[in-house]
Amino acid sequence: MRMEPIVRYGIKSRFDNVCALCGAPTSVGDRIYKLPDKRGGRKWVCAACRWEDEERVIDxxxxxxxxxxxxxxxxxxxxxxxxxxxxxxxxxxxxxxxxxxxxxxxxxxxxxxxxxxxxxxxxxxxxxxxxxxxxx
The missing domain is CATH 1.20.80 (Acyl-CoA Binding Protein)
Known part of the structure; x- marks a missing residue:
């Protein structure tokens, strides 16, 4: 099964918003990603929520x-x-x-x-x- 380009590469945000999973603010121009259908489909998330980031601080x-x-x-x-x-x-x-x-x-x-x-x-x-x- 092939991954949609919008899921893999994301898009640049057109307006200020928040990540659908963690609530982190996203600004105009930030790269955001659509979740795959098996993970919620219609939600837009920040890069750290879409791709595991070992350096992300969880405090x-x-x-x-x-x-x-x-x-x-x-x-x-x-x-x-x-x-x-x-x-x-x-x-x-x-x-x-x-x-x-x-x-x-x-x-x-x-x-x-x-x-x-x-x-x-x-x-x-x-x-x-x-x-x-x-x-x-």
Whole structure:
């Protein structure tokens, strides 16, 4: 099966927008890529989300931006590097509710099994609360 040129080579953005996956801002002239049909099809993403970038820094501000962005567009599945950042940030925060405790036990199990789970908007909201407290 042949890859579409727009998927492989992308286009120059015609207006300022954000990446559909990570929420990173894209400016006019930045190269953006259409995701392949098997990964979502109609979404436009930045180069770092389209092609694996080993030098991409995955830190707390990145994860916060990504989760906040995903709240508006649908579910979020953290990758293993993001799970490590999330769990590392949560170590310094007091978990206040049973939902927070349950969520972080679930995320810890996911990291241990190396199988991330899809998080609903309710779980993303709980996650955002904890991550924002960790960022303070």
């Amino acid at each position: 707390l501000p990145f994860v916060l931006r990504k989760v906040d962005h995903r709240m508006g567009v649908g579910p979020y599945t953290p990758n293993l590097a993001e799970l490590q950042v999330i769990l590392g940030a949560a170590r310094g925060v007091v978990l206040e509710t049973d939902d927070e405790v349950f969520l972080f036990e679930l995320l810890d199990q996911c990291l241990e099994a190396r199988r991330p789970r899809i998080l609903s908007r309710a779980k993303m909201s709980t996650l955002l609360d904890v991550l924002r407290r960790a960022a303070e």
